[in-house]
Amino acid sequence: MEVVENAAKKIEDMEVRGAARIAMFAAETLKKYAEMVDRNFDDEMRKASERLMNTRPTAVSLFNAINYVMSYSGDSEEEKKMSLIRRAEEFIFWVDTAREKIGRIGAKRIMDGSTIMTHCNSSAALSIIKQAFDDGKDVRVIATESRPRHQGHLTARELADHGVEVTLIVDSAVRYFMKEVDIVVVGADTITVNGALINKIGTSQIAITAKEARVPFMVAAETYKFSPKTLLGELVVIEERDPEEVIRGELLNHPKVKVRNPAFDVTPRDYIDLIITEIGAIPPEMAYIVIRDHLGYREFGGEEITLSPDHYD
Numbered sequence: 206m207e208v209v210e211n212a213a214k215k216i217e218d219m220e221v222r223g224a225a226r227i228a229m230f231a232a233e234t235l236k237k238y239a240e241m242v243d244r245n246f247d248d249e250m251r252k253a254s255e256r257l258m259n260t261r262p263t264a265v266s267l268f269n270a271i272n273y274v275m276s277y278s279g280d281s282e283e284e285k286k287m288s289l290i291r292r293a294e295e296f297i298f299w300v301d302t303a304r305e306k307i308g309r310i311g312a313k314r315i316m317d318g319s320t321i322m323t324h325c326n327s328s329a330a331l332s333i334i335k336q337a338f339d340d341g342k343d344v345r346v347i348a349t350e351s352r353p354r355h356q357g358h359l360t361a362r363e364l365a366d367h368g369v370e371v372t373l374i375v376d377s378a379v380r381y382f383m384k385e386v387d388i389v390v391v392g393a394d395t396i397t398v399n400g401a402l403i404n405k406i407g408t409s410q411i412a413i414t415a416k417e418a419r420v421p422f423m424v425a426a427e428t429y430k431f432s433p434k435t436l437l438g439e440l441v442v443i444e445e446r447d448p449e450e451v452i453r454g455e456l457l458n459h460p461k462v463k464v465r466n467p468a469f470d471v472t473p474r475d476y477i478d479l480i481i482t483e484i485g486a487i488p489p490e491m492a493y494i495v496i497r498d499h500l501g502y503r504e505f506g507g508e509e510i511t512l513s514p515d516h517y518d
Contacts, residue, residue: 235275247285391411392405406470474492
């Protein structure tokens with residue numbers, strides 16, 4: 206289990222971050238561990254999947270990745286192992302393919318000469334921006350720092366290295382700069398059945414500010430980020446992280462000071478103009494259809510949920 210424990214800590218410590226990267230990393234870890242298991246395959250893989258599942262409670266991509274890989278079959282341990290490995294490879298391919306398709310679809314929505322605001326570090330959102338740039342469009346980006354973990358610094362470097370002109374701003378300057386923005390493009394950790402977006406803390410205030418300024422707010426979200434569990438009435442757990450990510454020193458231990466550090470917030474569907482998925486651009490109201498038709502479940506009301514990437518064929 207050492208390989209699983211090391212992987213889990215990397216996710217918990219945000220050494221591996223971003224919903225798509227976490228999902229792919231989990232699938233890769235389960236595949237690697239399956240190749241090492243030589244007895245009690247079901248029990249060992251169950252323990253491994255539970256350890257990974259408990260690392261980040263909000264990102265549904267992790268839940269969907271693990272459920273897809275763990276829906277293996279077979280009579281013998283060797284058949285089960287080969288089935289799990291095949292499913293892990295399918296899911297990894299799904300992640301890669303989805304991101305590329307989102308980039309191509311979303312780039313069509315970016316006009317030449319646009320200034321784009323983005324938040325945090327979303328591989329799907331960045332694929333849209335990079336594709337628009339590669340298509341020859343003159344685009345500039347305003348990237349928020351995305352405190353307290355400063356994922357925006359990663360975004361700024363990645364886009365700048367790609368050749369895109371980037372302005373990095375503090376999160377609290379969003380309203381000040383919105384007058385210069387033509388479109389907002391963000392990623393997603395989870396899309397709920399009613400079309401709401403759960404994403405990096407600060408996303409909702411950007412959406413509200415964009416709405417006020419009549420700036421389109423577009424979400425890049427692979428279909429495996431839609432939450433089947435919300436179809437069954439479950440609420441998305443908003444992860445709160447260590448206060449030391451926000452502040453250190455005497456103030457942290459002051460008896461009259463409480464520090465809270467939620468990692469995500471909720472943006473209602475009314476503030477979202479469009480969701481770009483690998484199966485097309487959809488309004489948030491279509492989230493139910495995506496969950497029903499592309500993230501089918503075997504037992505309504507049960508825990509066993511099976512993803513299907515068949516629409517790539």
